[in-house]
Amino acid sequence: MAGFDQTLRPFLWRAERLYPDTEIVSRTHEGIQRYDYATYSDRTARLANALTDAGIETGDRVATVCWNHHRHFEAYFAVPSVGAQLHTINPLLPDEHVQYIVENAEDRLVFVDPSLVEKLESAYDPSTFESVAQFVVMGESVPDTDLEPITDYESFVGSHDADYEWPELSEDAAAGMCYTSGTTGRPKGVEYTQQMLWAHTMATLTPQGLDIDDTDVVMPVVPMFHVNAWGMPFSVTAAGAKHVYPGPSPDPEDLARLIEEEGVTFTAGVPTVWLGVLEYVQEHDVDISSLERIMVGGSAAPKSLIETFDQEYDVTMLHGWGMTELSPVGTISHLKPEMREWDRDSKYDQRGKQGLILPGLEFRVIDDDGEEVPWNGEDFGELHIRGPWVTDSYFGRDDANEADFDGSWLKTGDIVTVDSEGYLTIVDRTKDVIKSGGEWISSVDLENALMAHEAVVEATVIGVSHERWQERPVAFVVLSEAARDRAEPEAVKDELFELVRADYPKWWTPDDVLFIDEVPKTATGKFDKKVLRDQYDDPDLLEDAAPEDAAPEDA
Template sequence: MQAMMMNRQLMISSILIHAEKNYPDQTIVSVTADNPRHRYTYRDFAARARKLANLLDQLGAEFGDRIATLAWNDYRHLELYYGVSGSGRVCHMINPKLFPEQVAYIINHAQDRFLFVDVLVVPLLEALQSQLQNVEGIIVLTDEANMPQTSLPNVHCYETLLAEQDDNYTWPEFDENTACGMCYTSGTTGNPKGVVYSHRSTLLHALSGSLPDHTNASTRDVCMPVVPMFHVNAWGIPYGSVMVGAKLVMPGPKMADGETLHDLIETEGVTYSSGVPTIWLALLDYLQNSNKTIPSLKTVTVGGAACPRSIIERFRNDHGTWVKQGWGMTEMSPLGTLVSLKAGMEDLQGDALTDIQASQGRTVFGVEIKIVDDNNQELPWDGEAFGALKVRGPWIASGYYGLSQTPGDADCPVDEDGWLNTGDVATIDPQGYMRITDRTKDVIKTGGEWVSSIEIENAATNHPEIAEAAAIGRYHPKWTERPLLIAVKQPNTDIDAQTLRAFLAEHLHKWSVPDDVVFVDSLPHTATGKLNKLALRKQFEDYAFPESQNH
């Protein structure tokens, strides 16, 4: 028996139509290179997104064409999210922090026809212009007064082009499985790979992400996405927040500036924000050094890298801000798990509460997870067994753009049973809380045992004199491999290796205590803010443990 329900397609444009009708006077605040505090309404936003759709028609962009963005978090980028996808093109968000050769590869591989770029990105494209094969025009996201002098051909001013367009436009309806967006993996090994999102997958992701146990977003919230809009759809916030009518505060190129973030939180009344741990460390240090507070900020979501317990506790104890750690991937749109307390956990305090917050959380509705052993046999959710983490769901990639779509093939991320192998090693406890113990490639294999680099790093950053730490495996003559800890000291501290190892011995199994500690001024990070273990392994490829540690 078939149901008798209307078969309306799930469209990105439907989010904007709903928001304009129900929240026309809601505000979007942006920091941009040409305006320190731009402010307009959802009504303005929707009208300009329609103008953008007309502009794309005028430029000759066809249905399905890839339209690239290299831009920060601001209102113009938000217009591209909706104007490009809503009109049937593919909004291709590119991370301008990637290596230049990767940016060129991504633009060419995706066959981008037009690039919409921030003023600050123009020098990058000037250096790459001879390598760009399919680009027909570059539109700079600014007004005439702030247009840069450039050697790039076919350059246009966004505001000038937009002013010439009519804001009357009827959003088309088409198959909800049509591509709406595109992001490439960061490509730390090999070339970046393209992940293509559909209207259906993106809308379902936004719906699930807004549920009470997830972000609990509503029109009463003031949301500040600090996670870049060029990084996995800014974790879906540009869709979920608009869907529920939240006020949006966009930090533009100032997303790593603690003073600017505090000013935005304080003056705009930000209640919810999201970003990687390094961003929150910068904000917390600024607040501590300036004796300032953030009373409006109720919740921050942390992802992209394991969140140190110290960040969780500083937010909770010093500012009354709840940290929700999450986990996901570019291939997952990206939301997979998020921390939330279950009924009966309301009275948790201290370390017990931090233990929950320091996990990667529970699955959001729409995502299934499992852990398997080396024989692909599923392991129990007992909090002890750990294995390869696999996922599946309606917003999880089944393949990469331009590569094999056949499950089980080397170029396809999905196995024959329809599960995507994440490359992470994890454990899941009986309550469903998942903990990433390592990346498969980062596990330290010593004397036949597996040691978690993440566990070592978390323990090290719990020491008040350690700002950041990374653990890697290095050759050992007896045990094949042993942990080496590379750490950054907090300013004006003088901890030594022996003291730190003694501290770690109190918090780790003796087998996990690193055999040595090397202090450095800074650690390398990928373009998305994660520790770059590949670069560290190369930097320390000739490292030898002291003779005293060859036990």
């Protein structure tokens, strides 16, 4: 029966009634803003009235081009709960991708941060933005801009009443939308129903998920424009916990100070964020003793990062995996009870894996012959997954639907192994795995090995064309400032070769290590190997290769 379905609105209803005084803290362009769930509920209702008066109807898409802050959070509940669809747009995407996304989604209204108005202007094209009837700047004033019609957020919501009669919605109603980054083609739209977001929220609240409760203070660093900030605005509200939003372009100092000043207990983001925070904390007087756990995903976290946070700061780093298509969380690497008695190295090895599937999901791993691989931690295959918060199609993309789904199964494109305990390890993306002499080499494993060296800040590995072996691995490494000052790159290169040889077959050894200033990043903060492949896929690069015994001799 509609109204009693699995929808988002009851999460806010519960928070405003049981935890009216719990804080929501936001770093904004205007400084630190703070209010409580009671005030948040009123402002969300005012926004709902404003959207209705602006002509937003059931099924319309409302776009946001925004950082992590309280106004964006208000849209997270107001837009889906009036029956519209919250469409978060990554402001770091190329202009042509933003144009395609807005046109494809047919957005009716666009919220934009003051600092991102110029970016949106750059992408604006009347022909692709034809559906947009209103722009709203997320602040108290409107900067100089050619975008129109346009108003500021506080004027947009301020004159409206805090009473709103929320409609009874079906759990099948579309509630959210996010597009994949489109690094290998046009972005693909993923729609989230009310039920998908409800189910994802409930699963992440469990101890096998993120284990958030009303004593937590949660700071999502993963952007709210990227897959619903991993669902945390919904799950934190459902738990009645305190929110802390780090605002526009936070640097390591901003994050460390918020942890200290607001008593953050749980936070989440990609590994590069925590490498920066760790470096800042080690070099400055800042107290992060409130912090209990960090969820890390988007790319593999170096084992050294997990160890350092654990041993030096008593912070548990939860390794996870997910996708835009999964709303997004699919696995978390919690230790099973008997594993808590293992020796330290064994526990870190297990926690470094992507972990156990969340309750409610199913998976299988399929090899090149279409057969399921055994759970032995060695055999590779592509991960297929299904469940109540996994999409079963792409918005308006029949070509992608045929290629990326097998019945109810989503073909993830991730190459994985599964150990005997059921822990998944991401070996590579199908497009990133290196095929050398007919054998697979995991770029992810090599990157983790290289990152274990104390002089290395960032490392990534790609396959470069090779006349004899088809592909050979080449590493790209960013040295720490101290290592660069010592000016000993060749010595570091030899040590990196030895690190790889210590744990992997000799033919896995990269044919070269190239030192660069920074690894290119995608719009979501992941290493962008496509850029490196475009720049360096040249057989001449391998003229001065590593020793010959590094090649796959028996291939």
